[in-house]
Ligand SMILES: NC(=O)c1ccc[n+]([C@@H]2O[C@H](COP(=O)([O-])OP(=O)(O)OC[C@H]3O[C@@H](n4cnc5c(N)ncnc54)[C@H](O)[C@@H]3O)[C@@H](O)[C@H]2O)c1
């Protein structure tokens with residue numbers, strides 16, 4: 001099939017590339033000419049394991065191409081995926097300007113029946129707005145062309161995006177049209193070879209499913225973080241509690257790892273958006289508000305522990321931070337707990353030495369230039385360089401190379417033997433036997 005994917009961020013690029021990998025011919029469109037030029041030369045603007053080779057192979061074989069011209073892309077295809085950003089507005093609602101701008105442009109170039117598929121995460125009712133925007137353009141052109149709008153939310157996780165797309169737990173297709181549903185069924189058939197994973201539902205149901213999934217996962221994380229806070233105060237080890245509750249199949253082990261809060265481009269904004277959605281229909285989202293509040297507090301827990309140990313004024317102290325990305329497997333710093341921590345430490349007068357296996361370039365580009373100019377933040381070439389003469393090590397992102405460090409070497413490098421473990425990666429006893437003071441999140445120390 002011939003497809004157009006509009007927006008070449010994490011979702012658009014992965015979607016376009018994976019559909020091309022399945023034999024479709026895909027044109028990816030983006031308004032950012034630099035990104036399109038880069039992608040055209042086989043260079044990937046994001047770090048996503050496996051994506052690089054897949055983009056190169058499919059481009060070489062002519063199944064994947066990149067352009068800034070939607071008109072040109074639409075000329076050959078019948079399915080148009082909208083995969084542009086839906087960031088938060090100031091009031092927490094989803095900013096639909098990119099989505100609706102794309103819808104209007106589709107309306108300006110649509111010449112025959114097409115299926116417009118919304119892959120961006122959008123509030124309930126957006127498909128109707130997309131339909132109106134397209135219809136408005138068709139009317140001003142004085143043409144009458146049939147089209148359908150489908151909701152097909154994406155559930156990929158950064159760092160595991162290809163695998164999540166190729167082997168999804170489920171494929172949600174929200175469609176109120178039989179014709180569009182059949183086209184979507186054919187498109188996804190190669191992903192359903194061993195069993196059909198597609199769930200068909202109404203458009204509004206599909207839009208809600210995406211927010212509900214993210215809100216549920218965020219709730220699990222905030223729940224365990226709240227329990228961890230309680231464990232900290234009651235001399236209980238949250239790791240035992242996590243294992244104890246996870247073994248109940250009704251609860252399960254996934255997404256109940258305590259830590260320094262959830263980040264990334266999805267959970268924070270999507271929880272805010274569903275709260276706003278509830279408010280807009282005068283329904284009080286009591287639980288979701290608490291999920292969000294707990295996370296705001298959780299992202300400050302590490303600095304709080306640092307202040308309890310070293311005092312409120314951190315001037316004259318240096319901290320070694322391991323991990324900057326919002327989670328392992330990505331160079332994405334959006335809403336990263338590490339960035340919140342850096343603001344707090346540097347704001348309280350501390351100096352920071354930091355290391356991340358892949359997010360160093362992103363950090364150099366995105367963090368305040370003044371931090372580098374004033375020497376408040378030094379990005380180090382190696383995880384151990386980040387510990388040179390520091391008063392404590394703070395682990396924020398649980399990258400694999402941080403899992404089994406050489407504690408002996410660390411002790412020699414560090415000025416004071418103190419570890420704050422924001423992801424409960426270490427056994428308190430092991431760390432203490434190596435001569436360190438240890439604080440995890442809800443760990444008995
Ligand atoms: N990042 C994830 O892991 C993830 C997973 C599932 C769903 N989502 C959702 O998918 C959507 C996209 O997320 P993302 O992280 O890929 O966004 P992103 O910000 O990384 O990428 C969006 C891209 O769209 C382009 N764009 C903006 N306006 C355009 C236009 N008019 N025409 C063509 N291109 C345009 C931008 O230049 C950018 O390259 C969001 O709604 C997000 O919530 C994201």
Ligand SMILES: O=c1ccn([C@@H]2O[C@H](COP(=O)(O)OP(=O)(O)O[C@H]3O[C@H](CO)[C@@H](O)[C@H](O)[C@H]3O)[C@@H](O)[C@H]2O)c(=O)[nH]1
Pocket residue numbers: 121154155156157158159214217221254255256257258259260261262263264265266267326327
């Ligand atoms: O037990 C856990 C699991 C995750 N996290 C944190 O939660 C955040 C999000 O992690 P993850 O869900 O793995 O990453 P994302 O790439 O943001 O993916 C989420 O957001 C996407 C965008 O909507 C969805 O498509 C995915 O299904 C959903 O998992 C990260 O900061 C993690 O450190 C925890 O603190 N504890």
